[in-house]
Amino acid sequence: MTDSRFPTKDAVLALIRSSATPVGKREIARAFKLSGSDHREQLKDLLRELEADGAVERGRNKRVAPPQSLPEVAVLEISGVDSDGEAQARPLTWTGEDAPPRIFLLPERKGAPPLSVGDRLLAKLARINDRLYEARIIRRIEGASESRVLGVYRPAADGGRITPTDRRNRTEFFVLPSNRGDAEADDLVLADILPAGRLGLPQARVVDRFGSTAEPRAISLIAIHTHGLPTVFPHGALREAELASVPSLVGREDLRAIPFVTIDGADARDFDDAVWAEADSDPANPDGWRLIVAIADVSYYVRPGSSLDRAAYERGNSVYFPDRVVPMLPEALSNGLCSLRPNEDRACLAFQLWIDRNGALIRHRLTRGLMRSAARLTYEQVQNCHEGRADDATGPLADTVIAPLYGAYARLWEARVRRRTLDLDLPERRVVVDERGRVGDIATRVRLDSHRLIEEFMIAANVAAAEVLEARSMPGLFRVHDRPSMDKMETLRAFLTGIGLTLPKGEALKPEHFTRILRRVEGTPDSQLVSEVILRAQAQAAYSPDNIGHFGLALPRYAHFTSPIRRYADLIVHRALIRALNLGVGGLDDAAMERLTEIGDHLSATERRAATAERDAVDRFTAAHLADRVGARFAGRVSGVTRFGLFIRLNDSGADGLVPISALPDDRYEHDEAAHALVGQRTGTRYRLSAPVMVILVEADPLTGSTLFRLADSSA
Structure with missing residues (x-):
């Protein structure tokens, strides 16, 4: 039976912390009026537990004081990397007034995936000195992100409140004054969710602040931290990038006399591919073409096992927001030596490709070279030149460079049409921001x-x-x-049948089956609807060492080679080609060859993470653009149908928002999943995917990306 007179751990700890000097068992026993051998043994056990927890520290005279030490076993969080690119950790529950001691992580088992900032783990600690610990990882803790919240801090009379930026999280968190850190009103903060109490709001402790939410940059910061994107390069990686230089011609082919051009968007930050073409002079290939695709030789600078390599692998790919880029490589490479700037020597891997008059690839040769771009052009410039509206940059290149590019392209496009690929030309939103990072316009990208x-x-x-x-x-x-899976195909068939279209049964599906359906609805009100439903039925592309072909492109073999600045998968392909063809340094190492399945899974996951972060940021920028137009009317279409409401896409900007089911005209609605519709059981009113609607903007919150509408009338 528990002795009700014996103090709790918290009571003993409060006494120790309130004392100006270390206290011993005698002072503790006197303060709580403890006597007898049973109480002495209980107190001894309690103090041992507090020591093991790291809550108190015992000195040589066997007296105890508030800790400046850590427990033997603790939950740690990866907080960054040191100058050598090694992970640094901090205790998750550090309460000291000074900064926590440094924690050096001992290596994990061979082949363990790299640690990322924000990862949490259970570790056994060994004290080296007052400010340094050694940690041996016991296990990694999954779902750590669930114990943190990103939100907006606002002061209150009794402390403060944090409102989450995640639109799905409607919980408000209470922050004690002692837990606010240096957060100010309307700051974007990251906070630990503290153990729940019995009454009142759940509590949180601010662990980092990112500045005022009034700043336009807060929008992309929310996406970055919500999805755990690494933003700080290790010092070792930065040093390797800064010390890099253009290689000599030794072991390389000199391609600098070829007038390559880069063609990118006007807002492109890096240029990793350059192109050139000419009519093939070989009589054996009449009306054929020779083209060269030159790609930045990232593998020369980013060697397997280096600090740069570890940082690039962790990121997996670059992430692009309207106002910034979170690059896979440091700027010295991504915007410097690996960016194919005009009139500057650059290391490259170049595929020479020969195609016949039908656009078929008849042979190819890969070379490691040194090139020099003749011009940095935009898509609009090149298109205008092709249509007879050359400018000062494209005029001198019109006949010798740009015309041959279109000649080769025409053959490749004809081959694509014959191949009957799946072509879903869906609209894509483009957010235009000004120099201050504020949204100037949202438009659909022109193809x-x-x-x-x-x-x-x-x-x-x-x-x-x-x-x-x-x-x-x-x-x-x-x-x-x-x-596509059989289940998705059956759902798609049911939908298409409902609008008078059929998908063959009893034969292997090919991309051309979907293309025929798209051609039938082209130019009709159902065109976009059918495109989106077909897209949703497709499997997700991924990276794998096991080749199963590319269904959408109707190709038996396909690899990503052309963007190693921003995709680690392309860097792996470069290394594999270098090793296969014995092209010099930087080839694929044995360790990576043994882990290709794991690497492919990791890169598929970072790609999905990037796509989700980019989409979330666009949603928030869009909400910011609409925030001052609450009450305005917009024309749109139903872009999604769920049991809880209708998603609406506006015609002019492509902005998406929700009409909650509670905001629909009074009725009881059933979700007809096969027909992609909400059906009123009393009135028979149907709200179907792709139906035109007029809506009124009710709410647009840039911090959550939430945009709500109501129908302007009941017709849909």
Whole structure:
């Protein structure tokens, strides 16, 4: 039976903390009027537990005081990296007034995935001195992000409140004055969720602040921290990037006389691919073309196992927001030595590709070279030049460079049409921000032939890369896209039947089956609806060492080769090609070859993380753009139907928002999943995917990205 007179741990700890000097068992026993051998043994056990917890520290005279030490076993959080690129950790529950001691992590088992900032783990600690500990990892803790909240801090009379930026989290958190850190009113903060009490709001402790939410940059910061994107490079990686230089011609082909051009968007931050083409002079290939796709030689600068390599692998890919980029590589490389700037020597890997008059790839050769771009052009400039509106930059290149590019593209496009690929040309939102980071406009991106030209050149180079890997039996990463699942196909068939369209049964589905349906609805009100439903039925593309082909592109083999500045998967392919063809330093190492499945899974996950973060940021920028137009009317279409309401996409900006089911005209609505519709049981009113609607803006919150509408009338 528990002795009710014996103090709790918290009571003893409060006494120790309130004392100006260390206290011993005698002072504790006197303060709580403890006597007898049973109480002495209980107190001894209690103090041992407090020591093991790290709550108190015992000195040489066996007296105890508030700790400046850590427990033997503790939950740690990865807080950053040191100058050598090694992970640094901090105790999750540090309460000292000074900064917590440094914690050095002992290596994990060979092959363990790298640690990322924000990861949490259970570790056994060994004290080296007052300010340094050694930690041996016991296990990693999954779901750590659930114990933190990103939100907006606002002061209150009794402390403060944090409102989460996640629109799905409606919980408000209470912050004691002692837990606010240096947060100010309307700051964006990251906070630990504290153990729940019995009454009142859940509590949180601010652990980091990112500045005022009034600043436009807060929008992308929310996306960055919500999705745990690494933003700080290790000192070792930065040092390696800054010390890099352009290689000599030793072991390289001199391509500097070829007038390569880069063609990118006007807002592009890096240029990792350059192109050139000419009519093939070989009589054996009449009406054929020779084209070269030159790609920055990132593998020369980022070597396996280096600090740069570890940092790039952790990120997996660059992430692009309207107002910034979270790059995979430090700026000295991504915007410097690996960016194919005009009139500057650059190391490259270049595929020479020969296509016949039908656009078929008949042979190819990969070389490691040194190139020099002749011009940095935009899609709009190249398209205008092709249509007879050349400017000062494109005029001198019109006949000798740009016209041949379109000549080769025409053949490749014809081959694509014959291949009957799945072409879902869905609208894409483009957020335009001004110099201060504020939204100036939101528009749908225009698709030009110049965009398709570059895409077809890149696809040809990617196919060549995959063919080399297979021909040389070289392990690498393929970009794979599986056939749609049977369950999704049955759902799609049911929907298409409902609008008078059919999808064949009893035969292997091919991309051309979907393309035929898209052609039938082209130019009709159902066009976008059918495109979106077909897209939702597709499998997700991924990276894998096991080649199953690319269903959407109708290609038996495909690898990502053309963007190693921003995709680690492409860097793996470069290394594999270098090793397979014996092209020099920077080839794929044995350790990576053994982990290709794991690497592919990791890169598929970082790609999905980036896409989600980019989409969330666009939603928030869009909400910011609409915030001062509450009450305005907009034309749109139903872009999604769920049991809790309708998603609406506005015609002019492509902005998405929700009409909650509670805001629909009074009725009881059933969700017809197969028909993608909400159906009123009393009135028979149907709200169907892609139906035109007029809506009124009710709410637009940039911090959560939440945009709410109500119907302007009941017709849909």
